[in-house]
Amino acid sequence: MEILTSIVGKITEYTVEPIVRQANHLIFYKGNFKKLKDSVEHLEDTRERIIHKVESETRNGKVIEKDVTDWLVKVDKVIEKAKWLQNDPRHPNVRCSAWSFPNLILRHQLSRKATKIKNDVVQVQSQESFDQIGYLPPLDVVASFPTRDDEKYDTRELLKEDIVQALADLNSHNIGVYGLGRVGKTTLVEKVAQIAKENKLFDKVVKAEVSKKLDIRRIQGEIADFLGLRFEEESNRGRAERLRQRIKMEKSILIILDNIWTILDLKEVGIPAGDEHNGCKLLMTSRNQDVLLQMDVPKDFTFKVELMSENETWSLFQFMAGDVVKDRTLKDVAYQVAQKCEGLPLRVVTVARAMINKRDVESWKDALRKLQSNDHTEMEPGTYSALELSYNSLESDEMRDLFLLFALMLGNDIEYFLKVAMGLDILKHVKAMDDARNRLYSIIKSLEARCLLLEVKTDRNIQMHDFVCDFAISITRRDKHVLLREQSDEEWPTKDFFKRCTQIFLNE
CATH class of the missing domain: 3.40.50.300 (P-loop containing nucleotide triphosphate hydrolases)
Known part of the structure; x- marks a missing residue:
């Protein structure tokens, strides 16, 4: 009896059930499409909610997880398939009416497809379970650097x-x-x-x-x-x-x-x-x-890092200023303006950008005059503030005073500065010449390390970059009330200045 029951069960499984299932496609045609429609609408609502979350995470700078983007692609594909089936132009041919007999084969095919796609929709819907939608990517410091x-x-x-x-x-x-x-x-x-x-x-x-x-x-x-x-x-x-x-x-x-x-x-x-x-x-x-x-x-x-060479300065200046420097009437004075930037990249960029639309030679000559100005009020603010910060950070008044002295009497050798420094009582708490010499050498080396002095060569003469010297001289005039007279026909300052004046240097 058990064997007979088993045989009947198998026959039913392989014959009756498939027949019933195929018949259901014909009988429940409208119901299958209704289920498909409801499943698609539910999935569309879910997709819209996930998209809102994706947009929110993206606005906060987050990268969307791969499983989320992959799921959205699957959703788009299965919805597209469902819409195509729902809008199939052959639907009228499968309806029952008093005037025509329905196409049962087509009715079966479409209903079967609707059931299959509905199952696909349900399967995709079930995969909507994410631990997180997006994540903050690690910051890349190199990517943030300017590339020029x-x-x-x-x-x-x-x-x-x-x-x-x-x-x-x-x-x-x-x-x-x-x-x-x-x-x-x-x-x-x-x-x-x-x-x-x-x-x-x-x-x-x-x-x-x-x-x-x-x-x-x-x-x-x-x-x-x-x-x-x-x-x-x-x-x-x-x-x-x-x-x-x-x-x-x-x-x-x-x-x-x-x-x-x-x-x-x-x-x-x-x-x-x-x-x-x-x-x-x-x-x-x-x-x-x-x-x-x-x-x-x-x-x-x-x-x-040394200052830029003349060729490097001119190359950068041309790039930043644009076609205006190609004008024959401006090229010579433009080159002079570029070289007065003293090889400082940021100064070159600042000046070149300021001159980018200046096409009259008068404007370029005025710029050159400002850069050559001896009163130093025309020095580019960033350069001046950078040097002032270095100057204020020097370790002692001794070092600051010697730096200013070197600028005022630039080109003399170390032994000459030793005598002047001793005479002006700049080197404090030293009596013997050897001690003073050692102190002076130590300060010179410190100023070299800070790039405020150029490296002393075999001639032992003190040198510094022109714009550093200009800065130092401006400090002596502003803070020390020093008079530096470099030309015999130079106009003498007012009596009020002489009342404040502490030192006079004649380099005529």
Whole structure:
């Protein structure tokens, strides 16, 4: 009996049920399309809700998860199939009426398709279950750097190559770049970082601005942002330990510390030092080579950013000023204007942009006059403020007074300045000449490290860049009330000035 029941069950399964199922396609034609319509409308409502969430996440800078975008593509496809079937022009041929006999084969085909697509719709609907719609992508510091390869903003290719080579050196940990304010240090290290990323020297590159006003919490925050780290710790010490742990998770990482003025305690910030993490390297910039040396940068791995050459200056100036400098009547004076920018990239850009629409020679001559002005009121504000910041940061009045003295009597040798400094009592608390000489040499070396003096050559004469000298002379006149008379036909100042005047230098 059990065997007979089993046989009957199998016969029913393979014969009766398929017949019933096929018959249902004919009988429940309208019902199947109604179910399809309801399922599609439900899916469309769900899609609209998910799209609203996607748009909200996108506005907040989030990247949409792949499973969400893939699901939306599936939804569009299955809805498109359903709409096509619902709008099939053959529908009138399957209806029952008193005047015509329905096309049963077509009725069966369409009803069957409706059932299949409805099942597809339900299946896609069931996949709408996401842990999250979007996520915040990690910040890419290199991508945020300006890319201006076409304008030849920084043509110091050899220097860039040397720094990249130093970064690739297995024995290097700390690399330093130094130079005058606004000479282009930040731009240089940003381009080096781009090259390092292209060459896949590091898995991660992060950057923090240190600045003269040291703020450990801000530095920690800037580095953490580029690592996707969110601090829960309240104390700087706790944040430092958390940051150190996060940095160690990166197999290789380059940390750029820009604009360092004094020695920075890496442990206090949370940056692994020395052999603590061999995959972590530091690229630091400063106006002062001595600061870099104090930050354990080997002298061989310190690189000085010099002023741009005349050709580099002119090339950048032409690019920024545009076609106006190609005018034959303006080219000569435009070249002179460019060279009065003293090889400072930012100054070149500022002046060139100011002259971009000036097509009369009078305007160019007026610009040249301002740049040549000896009263220094026409010096580009950014350049002046950068030099003033360096000057105010000198360690002592001795160093500041000697810097100003060098500018007033530029070109003389060290021994001459030693006698003058002793005579003016600039070197304090020294009596013996050897002690005074040692003090003077020490200050000269410090000023060289800060790029306020050019390196002393074999002739032992003191030299500095023209615009640095101009700045120093403006300070002597403003703060020290010094009279510098360079030409015999120069007009003498007023009596009121002489009442305030502390020193007179005659360089006639």
